[in-house]
Amino acid sequence: MEVSEKVLSIRNLTKSYGGHAVLNGVNLEVERGQIIGYIGPNGAGKSTTVKIMLGMIQDYEGQVVIFGEDIASGDPSYKKRIGYVPEQAELYDNLTALEYLAFTGELYGLDRAFVEEKAQKLMVEFELGDVMHSRLSSFSKGMRQKVLIISSLLHNPDLLFFDEPLSGLDANSMMVIREMLAQLAAQGKTIFYSSHIMDVVEKISNRIVLLVKGTVVADGSFEELQEMSEEGSLSDIFNQLTGFTDHASRAERFISIVEDGTADA
Amino acid sequence: MHEFRTLAILSRFKRIFIKAGIDYGAMETILRMKLTMDGRRTPTIFNGQKKKDGNQFLKSLWIYGLYGLMVIPFLLFGDGHYIFQMSIVFGIIMFILATTMVSDFSSVLLDVRDKTILQTKPVSSKTINTAKIIHILIYMFFITGAFIAIPLVVGLFSKGIVFTLIFLAALLFTMLFIVVMTSLVYFVVLRFFDGEKLKDIINYVQILLSIGVIVGYQIVIRAFDFVDLDLTYTFSWWHLFLPPMWFGAAFELLLNQDYSNVLILLSVLALLVPIISMYIYVRLMPSFERNMDKLMSESKNRKKKSSWWVDVWAKLCCRNREEKTFFRFGALMMQQEREFKLKVYPSLGFSLVFPFIFIFMELQTRTLADISTGKMFLLIYFGNMMIPTIIHTMQFSVNYKGNWLFMAAPIQKPAAAYSGTLKAFLVKLYMPVFVLLSIAFIAIFSWRIVPDLFAVLLGAILQTLLTYKWLNSSTFPFTQSFEFAQSEGSAKLFLVTLLAGIFVVGHLIALAITGGIYVYIALLLIAIFIGWRKVFPMKNDVPVR
DSSP states (O other): OOSOOEEEEEEEEEEEETTEEEEEEEEEEEETTOEEEEEOSTTSSHHHHHHHHTTSOOOOEEEEEETTEEGGGOOGGGGGGEEEEOSSOOOOTTSBHHHHHHHHHHHTTOOHHHHHHHHHHHHHHTTOGGGTTSBGGGOOHHHHHHHHHHHHHTTOOSEEEEESTTTTOOHHHHHHHHHHHHHHHHTTOEEEEEOSOHHHHHHHOSEEEEEETTEEEEEEOHHHHHHHHOOSSHHHHHHHHTTOOOHHHHHHHHHHHHHHOOTTO | OOOOHHHHHHGGGHHHHHHTTOOHHHHHHHHHHHHHHHHHOOOOOOTTOOOOOSOHHHHTHHHHHHHHHTTHHHHHSSTTOHHHHHHHHHHHHHHHHHHHHHHHHHHHHTOTHHHHHTTTSSOOHHHHHHHHHHHHHHHHHHHHHHHHHHHHHHHHHHHOHHHHHHHHHHHHHHHHHHHHHHHHHHHHHHHHSOHHHHHHHHHHHHHHHHHHHHHHHHHHHHGGGOOOOOOOOOOOGGGGGOHHHHHHHHHHHHHSOOOOHHHHHHHHHHHHHHHHHHHHHHHHHHHHHHHHHHHHSOOOOOOOOOOHHHHHHHHHHOSSHHHHHHHHHHHHHHHHOHHHHHHHHHHHHHHHHHHHHHHHHHHTTSOHHHHTTTTGGGGGGGGGGHHHHHHHHTTBOTTGGGGHHHHHSOOSOTHHHHHHHHHHHIIIIIHHHHHHHHHHHHHHHOGGGHHHHHHHHHHHHHHHHHHHHHHOOOSSTTOBOTHHHHHTTHHHHHHHHTHHHHHHHHHHHHHHSTTHHHHHHHHHHHHHHHHHHHHSOOSOOSOOO
């Protein structure tokens, strides 16, 4: 395993929906133990990339190799080493938290008794111990998010895709997750982290990939990105690299319309 | 947003609302928004197919018109005995109104989005609540109108104008009574239980409605002989607790000029109870709103339900772990998803009831002993009628968006998904009905039919497999939106339902030959054994590393 430190490699990945190109030749090589902040404006193709890597979208062009295996082969076994938290917390709501987690764990090939015990322990750590037998439909956004995070980790995966994993979580839980991500990476897990919250991405990732209109426009550590663009924070860099510079004048116009709205008085 | 005629009519009563301290402009805005949304709540079909326009609710009203015909016999027969006929008429009206109120308008009454969207705006809660009630009443008017239009015309011609006027007034009070009573019942339930319980109760009422309408229809058709005219009314104390009697009594009182004390008492109840309950409702509304928070909040911790027998069955009839996983998943979904239960449990009810309805029909002409020697036990095949509907419904789920899981998870044998779910259906839904029917049928037809029952069971299993093969196109169960459920394959569904007939024919042929039933059973077993393996191949055809 020492030789294949490369966990993931994407070559010239292209994908279009009905003539409209979402991905325009994405290239990416990822090594073991990296936390990659995968950022980009809305509609840049972040979720599409992740879905392709998970085998959820099949008709793409280019090559995706995960754990040394081309995922186009059709064997789903590589997914056993992947954990995924989707952006939308869509779950089978009528199941209880424990039922859902047991089902997920079994789909990943775990023994049921084992996965139930593990899920219970994890839920207790996440302060869901009291509600594990309640239906997910009664869960708040943050609680659902916790269930999703647990479901992505039950099978101890080597590669994690987290899409906006902190949404709905309170500050304390966020700290837990951030610390957890750092420790997982230290143990050699690879984490693919998509988010719009730039200061979190700035702090936790050791590599940042910026996707704009289906192409990687920046790829490197935060420091490297800073040198590239001479801006201070990641969100400033983000604004500059995505060519969005008129935020001040937009805000000004917005405010003037708000204050001008005296029509109904 | 276009203007609604309903709102134009409502604005005639503007002054009453303003006098009651309601912000009429705000109420009108809310109602316009609600009606616009209702008009868009349509089963849309993507893929370039034609989108249905207009308010689907209004287009479904003719169904109520059809139900309304059921009332006419009671209006016409039993001349002059208003207390009987009108009590029955109002009983039917109340049943229909109450059940539709619960099944269709609970979402309006219990809409929690109102809380975040409307209550944060500078509109008084009195205005919001009135808008809510008016919104429901508008639809109740439409339903009652459609339901009662034809009976009302019949009544006008056969009983005259006074009768019609009393009828209209009574209807108004009935509507008020039903709307307010339903809300009060919700209030009580929410006060003592949590939101999940209430949703369960609503779910069961909806199921009851669908069964009630069909079975009630069967009974009413057979009730034509009850034109027994020599009835005299004797009062019993429990009549006070039957709301339809109040209204029946009012007709008796006013039209037959029977001023006995009990009739006056009952009629006064018809007038007062709706008004008093309305008053109580208005007073309780604020605490009702508070209890509605329970619908949003998380429910109390519950005990884990033991499901050891599901595990036992999973071990018995599944071939590998993935199949067992889906067996348990399918069993849970069928047991816990309300929308699924709503679509499916009525057909379970019919399956249980229909064989007996036909036996009772036979009983009119023959004795039970006579029936028990023949081939009438084949009526048990009506129990298999539920199979197509349920297998069709299995494709859908309210939470179909949770289906990303099946694509993200490393599922080695996708065929295990439906194989396990179908087995769960047979064990969890089909078997209970079949066992109940079998017990009753063995009681009627004696032990001689046991081999036949076995053939029926095997037929059901084979039918399940064939129906799945023809109807379902998706790889995984519970992964599509219910929006597609109506549009797709309803013609196909009907054809597949006829499939049950083939098994009856097969069974009849087997019975014509001595010992034929055992050959038939053997054939079915072979067909199931080979068929299941063919439809759900689970050899590892994906390369394993």
